[in-house]
Amino acid sequence: MTEQVGVVVGGSLTKSLEVRLEPGRSAQLGQYLMAPLDGGGSLLGMVTDVLLKSAEAGAVAWPPPAGDDAASALLRDVLLDTGVYSQVEMNPYLEIGPDGNSRARRLPRHFSAVALADQEAMDRAFDTGERNAISLGEPLGMTGADVELFVDIERMFERSAGIFGKSGTGKTVYALQFLSALVKHSVGQRTNQQRTVALVFDMHDDYGDYLKFEGGQRRSLKQLHPNDVTIYSLDDRSANADERIVIGTKDITPDDLRVLTATAEFTSAALEAAEVFEDRLKKGWIDAVLSDGPPDALVRGLHLDEEERGDWPAALKRLDIHPGSFQNLRRNLRAITKADFVDRGEGQFSGVLEHIVQTLLGGKSAVVQFGRHGRNLASYMLVANMLSRRIWDAYRSEMEKARGDAAKEPNGLVIVIEEAHKFVDRSLAGHTIFGQIARELRKYNVTLLVIDQRPSQIDPEVLSQIGTKFCLQLDSESDVEALVGGMQGRAGLRSVIASLESQRQALVFGHALPMPVVVQPPELTRDYRPGQSLRDRLNGGRAAEEVTPKGLYG
């Protein structure tokens, strides 16, 4: 046991344990403390609040005078840890003992000695056995003590996960580390079941070759794992893409557009109109809508008079579509088709889609880069949604084909989306593929890794399906509340999140972890090795050293 920091003076199993700090001791929010339990074992918990208390009203009602005179200084020294003292609140989470771990169901006795959790306790609490695991970083307050926490990689991706934090807090770096570990992990696996690949919708071209980082750059997925990652790009100027994605107007369905209501472009009436047009015109509906007058196929179906044939208003009237909605539909479709990754008619979309599906099913990860289109949220959402829907469909059919034969099931897939709240907006959740993926859990071996700065905007039902949450600094109360709402000891977690530093500090909690933990994510150093974040017990600890050719990144 490490040195005692305090003693238990009260508390509650369902709320928090009160620990009075020993003189001269301090504890940080998020730090792990341990206290012995009667009958053996220890209780592990997290500091969720630090309080300045007074033993009696007198000391604070009549505080020692300010000033440097000897008497005032002495009085202050005397009152510290006597009349006034520091106390921490500790959320009890886990009982660890020789017989294994369990949720906290007991409390230590009054005056039990409380110490900072040590390596052994943390190892025991976060034990991942012989399974591969990803480094979360060093637990807070134990930095420098060479304690590193790991999360079971399969467990982490068997349900959806989320990395939340305002911009600049290190979400991307964290995600990159996870993904690098995931790629590395999957490469080492023999069977499909054990493999999980990623499909990254890379809005800002972070996950391809290089990641812009602190004024310089770092190798990203493709550079780290050149043989196991394929880059797709929407940007025709992209030089390093393995494949280019072009979408034909005929590839787009109204359902694909529905997601764009979130960007406040398509009105729902316009989308209803789109459905009407698609219903009547099938695949050519977009081109038809964008033409100057109603196409013949439509005219015929509507039995329009001769004089009305070249006239949209009459057709709309017959179709019961408000001209305003039609204008909205046309304006937006025009904007989409203006993008250079959209071609009129049949694009190579189905070809690329097939390529991606094969890549993924083949055990490689895919990064879809948006290049200059990344700045256009609508493009990003449209493409991510379109691809995901279709890939998910492909996975679903693969799963159905396997008919429960695990050996034939496809490998796991993690779809990585940024600005996730736009996709799973409260108003949209029922309509986008991502809401469905989140809700379906692992039924079809597809999960999400959402990266977002506004969790409060995400449909609560979807959010609740996110198993493991990585929470970096957040701006608003509502975002914090959205993440911890419903958690045991949420008040404490809220305050822990509120105290996170603006960079490289995260509260991690949820499905894959036995208890919440505040960590300092690993640094993304210049010589970050591929899959460095992976701990591969079977293959000798950390990922095998892969020497980066010198000169390339010097």
Added chain:
Amino acid sequence: MTLRMEHVVAQLPGVIESYREQMAARNAGLAAAGSALAGWSEDPLEGDRAIERAMAGDPRPYATSLREPPGMVRDAPAFTPVTVVAADGSSIEPDRFAPVQCFVVNTGHVVLPYGTAATAELGAEAWIGPRSVSDEGEDHGREDAGPFSWGVNLHRDVSELDTASRLAAEADGEVVALIDGTLLPWDLDSPRVAEHIRDALAGASADALKRLRDAGSRVALGAYVSGSRASDVVTSLRALAGGDASGWPLCDAPLFARTLVHGQRSAVFRSKSQRREQVETLFQLRDVTVDVCFFYLRIGGDIARVELPAWAASDDQVDRLHATLVQQCADCGGYPRALQEAHEQAVISMGDRLQFERLLEVEAGRQGLFGQSNSKQMSKRRRAI
């Protein structure tokens, strides 16, 4: 009820008239005595001779002159560094109800250095008598033998003299030794005290006086009698003046109150009487001549009589005694400080007396002796309301 003024008003003039006459006679008497003293001073030796003639067959004490003219008045000399020693005693008388009859003498003493190197000391020593069964004097077969023949007062007086003499002899430098009362213990010739006790105590007194005498002029000795009622001088003056004695003072004090102011002393006289000669003889037999001399000293309203042996009446010793007494009385309400403190040391409180009584009973009881208890004894102890 109010005072019946008519009753007293009528008598008042007569009373005042009578008082005026008495005052006039007293003033006349004092004046006569004063002029007799003045006359004596003109030829002291002639006066002394006349007085000695008058003394014959008269038991009353007379005074004769000693070197100084009897009417002389002397201011207090300057006080010089001196160690003052003093002793005073107190006693517990035998109690006839006690299981064992005995007495206690407690002698307080002080040594007070005034500008000398001595160490100030206040203390007391007590002892229980009789010291031996023979003290009881019963073997003399007298009816009044027993506790009253033990001479507790004499023991006490002698103890004072003895203590003072020892302290004076031990002290370095110039000393003034003071005792309270007369110089010579009166009861030395008292027939009520068993003779062997008187004999023993006379010996002890003589030893004490010898000790003082042998200390030489270094030690001044004075026995201090405050508010003296002695009449040696007046008696002598009457003998000199003859005639009508009406209005004459009955004792010496009023006479010297007229002549002395605060701090002044009279001339030193030699005290003479038949009885004194008897006592003085006791000492002579024991190789120490004690011619008792005295002077009067005015301290505030008090005329004190200070007795001293003739061998301690040198000018130097008398001056030192005089100066010291004036100084001693200055901060002690007109009584010598050293005697006051010696008394404080000696005094036995009522509480101490009861405590001693109890101790005596307890110890006697332990040895199988019980006294006759009586209600008076009991009531002394029970402090019922």
Added chain:
Amino acid sequence: MNVARVVEASLRKFQCAYDGYVERPFPLGSLLAVREGEAHVFGVVAEVESGPDDPTRPLSPPADAGELTAEALLNERPHIRPLLRTRVTVVTCGFSEGEVIWPRLPPSPPPLLAMAGEASADETVRLVSDGRFLAALVASAECDDAVIAATIRRASIAFEMESRDFKIRAGKELARLLKAEPARLTSIIRGVAP
């Protein structure tokens, strides 16, 4: 040399008297040791009184003393000094048995007429170091704030370089003992600070 001896003793306090009047008695708050009897008793000087030995004979200032100093006056009137006594009231706060010093009440009071002397620096450190001895002082009616402050201040000297650390330790113990009396704590600490 004029030694002080125990003249009245109870478990919680005892009185020492000098033979006569002493101008420089044990100072307020000094730690005394009575090293006689089975348990050596330690206590703190809570009161020093000088005055007439006989309470029925009060000392009154001489009217004719003029501008004389006390020393001159005592020399001029030598009877006064022997009539005066200096007494020291000591509040017991510890005792030792063999080598061990306990900061609590002794099993029995110190013997009457035993000599009292100032505790050594070593004894002081061993007795007061953890501040527990203060409980006896705080509980004693004889010890007001000034006594406790003087005690801590004097005892701190024995700690030399670590005197402030000791003051803080003692102060913290006091803060516990006087938790409901912040004003008292403040007044004592003010008295403790140099």
